[in-house]
Amino acid sequence: MSIPFSRFSDYFMTVAKTGNLRKAADQLHISVSAVHRQIALAEEELDIALFERLPNGLKLTLAGEMLYSDVLRWQKEYKQTCMRFDEIQGLKRGAIELGLIAALSDGFVVDVLATLQSEFPWITLNILTDDSDVLINKIITNEIDVGLILDPVVSAQLDVMSFVEIPIGFVMCPDHPLAQHTHLTLSQTLDTRHIVPDQPLVIHDRVMAMYKKYHANPAQITLSNDIRLIQSMLKKNMGIALLSYLDVYSAVEKQELIFIPLEDKTIQPLTLALCSGSRRQLSRIAQLLIRTLTEQMEIKFNHALAGFK
Structure with missing residues (x-):
């Protein structure tokens, strides 16, 4: 952001760079008289000449060169201040x-x-x-x-x-025999291998509560406390699992796994x-x-x- 501290500093810098009131006015899209008035008022207030009036234009005096240098420094510091403001807002830094x-x-x-x-x-x-x-x-x-x-x-x-x-449901490979079902009960799955999420996975307690409630004892069980490993085994059609949709949603979106929600309102999501x-x-x-x-x-x-x- 390049914002001068006053209208004068903008006019002053443009005149200093062009060395001509007409060119400065054209760049600023204002009248020559408006530029001249700002420069004259500043010189009057500062009680010092900022430009030498020459036949072919304007040239900075020693005071003008000092002011030019200071304005450049002020503008640079102002940009740094704006960056610090952005840091506070958290949109530019941080x-x-x-x-x-x-x-x-x-x-x-x-x-x-x-x-x-x-x-x-x-x-x-x-x-x-x-x-x-x-x-x-x-x-x-x-x-x-x-x-x-x-x-x-x-x-x-x-x-x-x-x-x-996040609901809990049965998860399996699309090639699994049970994958064609739209609804499943726990009893329908007991003849297939269950890949059971172990502690400390949060889903573990919900799954064990399900087995206990229905006195379910799957014929074959694989235990794992690693969700990624469970996903990999499911994709290899090594069994089914009771998991939350959160555990597998990405693979379900990619059609790598099937998720069938568990229809049991007594089990909290x-x-x-x-x-x-x-x-x-x-x-x-x-x-x-x-x-x-x-x-x-x-x-x-x-x-x-x-x-x-």
């Missing part, structure tokens, strides 16, 4: 501290961050991937600006900016929440990130899941 659960390391969050980085290439993105409990502590202690976490505990120190409910600290002063760029993530959460989950009903 960093965003974002916390994510591992399930979001691929998919819509990466798309949002890529768009943000494209629009604001000077932004520094500090991204932490960890368990929800760890992220909640870091949000509360203001170590990160915002976090996407599962099942946040109600706290006066935690602001939930937005949230979506997971809650994916976008949270920040209640006392955290968020920059404008962090606020923009929150708005964009909220919109994409709605699109990816609420809108997509409507198609399952």
Whole structure:
């Protein structure tokens, strides 16, 4: 941004560069008399001549050269001041501290961050991937600006900016014999191998509650506490799994896996929440990130899941 501190400084710099009132007026798109008046008023107020009037134009006096040098310096410093203002606003400089659960390391969050980085290439993105409990502590202690976490505990120190409910369902390879079903009960799946999410995965407790409720004992079981490994095994048609839609939505969108929602209202869905600290002063760029993530959460989950009903 190049904004002079006064109309005079703009006129003065243009006359100094052109050495001619007419040329300066043409560049400024004003009359010659307006330029002359500004220069004359300044010289009168400063009580010193800034230009020598020559037959072929104007030439800076010693005082004029000193002023010219100072205005150049002031304009440069003004640009730096504007940059500092932008840093405060968070739109030209600065960093965003974002916390994510591992399930979001691929998919819509990466798309949002890529768009943000494209629009604001000077932004520094500090991204932490960890368990929800760890992220909640870091949000509360203001170590990160915002976090996407599962099942946040109600706290006066935690602001939930937005949230979506994530259903649980059966996940399998498109080639699996059960993949043609639009509805499945747990009893229909007991003859096939179950890939069971183990602790400390958040989905583990929900899945074990399902098995206990229906006294279900799958004939064959594979345990894993790594969602990516579970996905890989499902893609290889090594069994089926009870998972949240969040765990597999990216693979489902790519038609690499099938998701069949579990029709059991007694099993609570997971809650994916976008949270920040209640006392955290968020920059404008962090606020923009929150708005964009909220919109994409709605699109990816609420809108997509409507198609399952």
